[in-house]
Amino acid sequence: MTATTETRAGVTPAADRPRRGRRRGAHGRVHPGLWFFPVPALLLYLVFFAGPTLQAFQYSVTDWDGFSADFANVGTSNFGSIVSNDDLFRGALTNNLKFLFVVVIAQTALSLLLAVLLQRNSRSSTALRALFFLPAILSSVSVAFVWKFMYDPNFGLINQVLGGIGLDGLRSAFLGNADQAIFWVALAQVWAHAGQLMVIFIAGLQQIPAELYESASLDGASQWQRFRFVTWPLIAPATAIVVAYTTIQSFKAFDLILGLGGNPPKGSLDILSTRIYTTFTNSKFGYAAAESIVFMLIIAVVSLLQRRAVRLTQHGA
């Protein structure tokens, strides 16, 4: 099968592509059958996901408490409060952006590094890949247990090691330090998920034809050059997936925060998803619905900005 596809793939572009000026032009003719493919997904999604979500949206302009039979329409006042007069929401947003920034950079870099180092299918790579993936298998609640243990000021490993090597001055309250807490959570998040995103990078790397590397080597390219000019541009789709997925994951790191910070978490550990949840628990369903709309807008904006940024690094230079 490999051989035949190869020939086919080789034949068409020559016959088809050069005649069209616009890149997309060649594909303007859509086989009508293609429209059937997304139908099952769209149907399920519309009925069981989008529908309920839209219903939740209707509440965003109300003061519904989540259980009473009656509620009032409050117009856009929920949104007004969120934007201009809500320290808790703003604090959660700030924390979330800090968290996002650290996690996206550290996790993407780390998972790419690991993927490059482990891309070949040797026995040891396979074993290490499995090991690195292991934390992702644990539920976030379990990860939180593990790291609560690590960060504990009295029994935790980090302070014990610091004390053991005479660096008592560096012993910290970690999650209890209001200025640092969110970064310590970010570290736990990277620990738990770097191996998971490594898998995406490995899948991306393995879809790069080996011949490209071979010809680059023949041209005398160094290891760094091969990475820079072959790997990096060609794993663009994987990078885009990893960055976008990590972003969403960072916005929704919910169990981990509740596990590490308690329910409801302190202000220094609150992020947007926990904020919405607390608002909901606090019997302010209308306000929580409004918060989730703002939340989705923020995710959309951040994702778009990131798409730009990733493209720039990939094609810009």
Add this chain to the structure above:
Amino acid sequence: MVGSLGRRVVLGVYALLIIIPLLVVLTGSFKTTEQLFDAPFGPPSTLAPTNYGSVLTDASMGTAFVNSTVVTVTAVALTLVIGSLAAYGLSRIPGWKGFALYGFLVLGMAVPAQSNMIPQYVLWQRLGLLDSRLGLVLVEIVATLPVAVFILTGFMRTLPRELFEAGSIDGAGPWRTYRSIALPVSLPSLAATAIFLFVIQWNDLLYPLLFIHDPAKVTLPLALLNFQGEFLTNYPLLFTGVIVASAPLVVAYVFLQRYFVAGLTAGSVKG
């Protein structure tokens, strides 16, 4: 970029960072609460699997295990089928129409579960899907479909168009192209997506908590909650539960990892 020695150092250090906390969990599962706090990082004094006995003989555990397996395997398989169909179609429908549908589906990732869980609860109740494995499968599918479509479409877009065009010239309809070209070439990304879905669905707590009340239908995360008291948390039992509950995922991972190797061959198709 990284020499052989450097490579080993990086991998070695990272391996330690992963192993040490996991060792705390593993050794912890052989300790009593007292011992765990006494020397959290020390070796257990005994390897007697007392905690494992308590976890495995717990009546709810066996049922939960079966339920989790049935629900997760079914939901992952269906999500992959539905998701890859959508991804294939959307990656090949050009222009704004395809992108709009894709954007609409993928937007679901940004929706916090808390914001639609009440309307969902009401809908499931009306359809008689509460307290049923089918209902749980359904909610897991729709909740993870956006992620699946997102990852799979991303990968399918990277497949050279020529691959499919060759097919159409031979007279193969999109269904045959999907089955005999797109799917085989996408095995690595399907495997990667499958692992993601397994992890998300297997560990999901929110939906089972909300939708399942019947003890005969509980899943593992719910059963694990039984080990957690209000004020007295039995860490060793919890750690044991974590290990027992994670074991199937390790198996799933090892199984799916083989397809990365297959992916290497599939990838060469494009050369």
Add this chain to the structure above:
Amino acid sequence: MNTRQQGFSRRAALQLVGAGGVGAVLAGCAGPGSTGGSTSTGAASISGEASGDISFAHWRAEDKQVFDDLIKKFAATTPDVSVRQDISPSNDYQSSALQRIRGGSVGDVFVAFRGAQFVDMVEAGLYTDVSNQDFVQNFDPALIEAGKQDDTQFGYPYQVVFNMPVTNADLVSKAGGGSAPKDWDGFLGLCDDLKSQGVVPIAWPGGDPGNAGQLFNAMVMNNAPSDDMCTKIESGEYKCTDDWFLTTLQQYVQLKPYFQDNATGTAVEPCQQIFATKKAAMLATGSYHIAAVRALGAEFDMDLIAPITVSADEAKYEGIYNATFVLGVNSASKNQAAALAWLEYLSTPEVAGVYANGTSQNVTVKDVEYTNPDLKAIAPWLTRKTLLAPRFQFNNLDIRTAVEGACIAVVGGKSPDAAAAEAQRVVDQQRGQ
């Protein structure tokens, strides 16, 4: 039950129309028209036969065994009724119980935390009026006040806990000479003595907001100008920037050297461990932790202590108690007669005694014989001058977190003025929303 479902599906059509429809459907499962309707159902079913399966929903996983035993005994006396426990941990119970119980498929008998959750559940029409039950006499009337709303008894608080520091009686008597400090200077002096003996005076889980907040109860009980200070903070009558609250924050700063190192990052389990291994003299959470500490191997005598934050003659209260685990009958239950039978069974002194002694918790039921030595030791506190834990007056969780968070923040190094101002801003914003 059939009629309920038919009404439900008729309403279902409305749901698609809009928000109003959904509200109606949700209210449909809650038992709309609220209390009136459900009360009459409750009254009707009392005369019915107690039979069938019921679900008992609660959050005390550690009480499962004791309840299992009681359920078996109950089955012997009432063979037609079988009880099943539906347990979810307290955090989840806090957030999702309302949704789950409302449908009536779970929690024929259910519980609520005293405070915001109880109030919400009564408002949602979940509780059936149980004022006129004969077994109300089994309870100590003062202790079940917390189960009343507008003079109607909707639920019966079951547990009595003391939300004030637990002490290692040996360590404290060695340091302070036996008698409990009567004023703030005395308390600080005791802490000083303990510290000079090389133990941590107070183990305080500043990293766990839920448990860290228990100390708040005792810190404000004598400082505040009235007993409903938290209600008044929430209503805007009192401010976090008022003198009495600033004083409280400054006293937290004074306590800082007596907490374990890096207290703001310590979770509750390590605190229990420090206390159980005699490295700390007080555990600043509450009596509900005594059983947990015993399970960790503690063998010393334990007592309770509350910091008296004022001079001896200004002290109104010696300690804090709370009546919680508010038992009630679900208004959506299809089997209220059986549910009432189980509730009645739990209210008998012998059964309550088994529960109390088995779980190391005092109960609201009268004439219970406490044989558990820890319960015996703290039993005198049942008659002392104690205040019903004020932190549960907060009905808005964000306000509660903000106010208690200020106390944690000052221990972390923030100035009391800044912390108070920050908390008050949140209170004002929450009141405006």
